[in-house]
Amino acid sequence: MKLLLLSNSSAPGRAYLDHAREVIADHLAGIEELLFVPYALADHDGYTAKVASFMDGLGIRVSGVHTADDPRAAVAAARAVFIGGGNSFRLLKSLQERGLTEAITRRVRQDGVPYMGSSAGTNMACPTLRTTNDMPIVQPASFETLGLVPFQINPHYLDPQPGSAHMGETREERLTQFLQDNDVPVLGLREGTWLRRADDALELGGVAAGARLFTTDADPAEYAPGADLSHLLSARARFDHRAA
Template sequence: MELFLLSNSRNHGHGFLEHVLDEVSDFIGPGGHLAFVPFALKDHDAYTKVVAEALAPRGITVTGVHATADPLRAVAEAEVLFIGGGNSFRLLKTLQRTGLREVVRERVLAGELRYMGSSAGTNMACPTLRTSNDMPIAEPDSFEALGLVPFQINPHYLDPDPSSTHMGETRQQRLEEFLEDNDVPVLGLREGTWLRVSGSTARLGGAKAARLFTRGAEPRELAPGSDVPELLTMTPHFDS
């Protein structure tokens, strides 16, 4: 199984995917072709154009599966799939309604399809949406996502700001609340970071550390370049 899971596709001071373009090119392959799932945003054509323009300098072509006669067939024949960011609830609802969730999951787990996700697309790789930052603007049939990894990810992870006067919960507190009811590790990916899974290896990339939350323990910092294969063998336990 080959996964490339980004916290974000836009990094401060950079264009779309610019901060990670070398890694994306390596994952897709020079002159490769990418099937793109734009369903997390409303304007599918505009979103696909942004992705295509970002990857064109590397000779990578992009097809939005929404624009094909048969999106299921497009995914069934693809070698590399990218599910972009946006609203995770809208995205999951569309994947469920179209039947794409089952096709993507089956092909990725079989090693037939390389999977790249960003933000909402990274949320899709997890067992559920329960650690998404998004507002539920749409109602999927369930929170069950693709389950390509057995742990949860929190993209765009933000550290607590000790100087903030905001009295609401921090991201850390939100994730600790999740762990009160679910015994599932959560990997907090800060902006500009990613996780690359290849077979039994899971390596962190980017200039910042990731933060790992587990039940009954203090959050643990994981340095860039760390290999965390133990996450791939976890058995998640969700509150039903």
């Protein structure tokens, strides 16, 4: 399985996806055409054009799955799949309604098609939607997502800010609450970071801020870019989200 999971697609002072240009180019090396899934935003055409503009610089053509007469057939023919960010609930509902959760999972797991996700697209790679930051603006049929990794991810992870006037829960508190009812690791990906999976190897990349791992049986653990996180793919990290 070949995955690139970005915490974010835009970085301050940088063009769209530019902060991850090198790792994207390496991940998609040899790919001439990419299937983009724009359902996390309402403007599918505009979103696809934005991705196409970036990918053109890498010599990769982009087609939007929303333009296909048969979206499942488009996935079956895709050489690579990119699911962009936006609202995770809207995205998952759209995938479910079109029968694309199973179609994409099959292509990535069984056929080895490279998968790339950013933000909401990274959430889709997890077993469930339960660690997204998004507001549930629509109701999907279930929270079950693609399950391309056996642990949860929290993109755009923000550390607690000492002295903050914000009185709501911090991200740390919300993930701790999640772990009170779910026995599955959660990796908080800070801005500018990403995960790369190649079969049974998983590596953290990106900026120095790195990531933070939350588990039920230990204090949160810090990981710097370059860290080997392959242990999160092991059998002991898996959980049956259908029974949760």
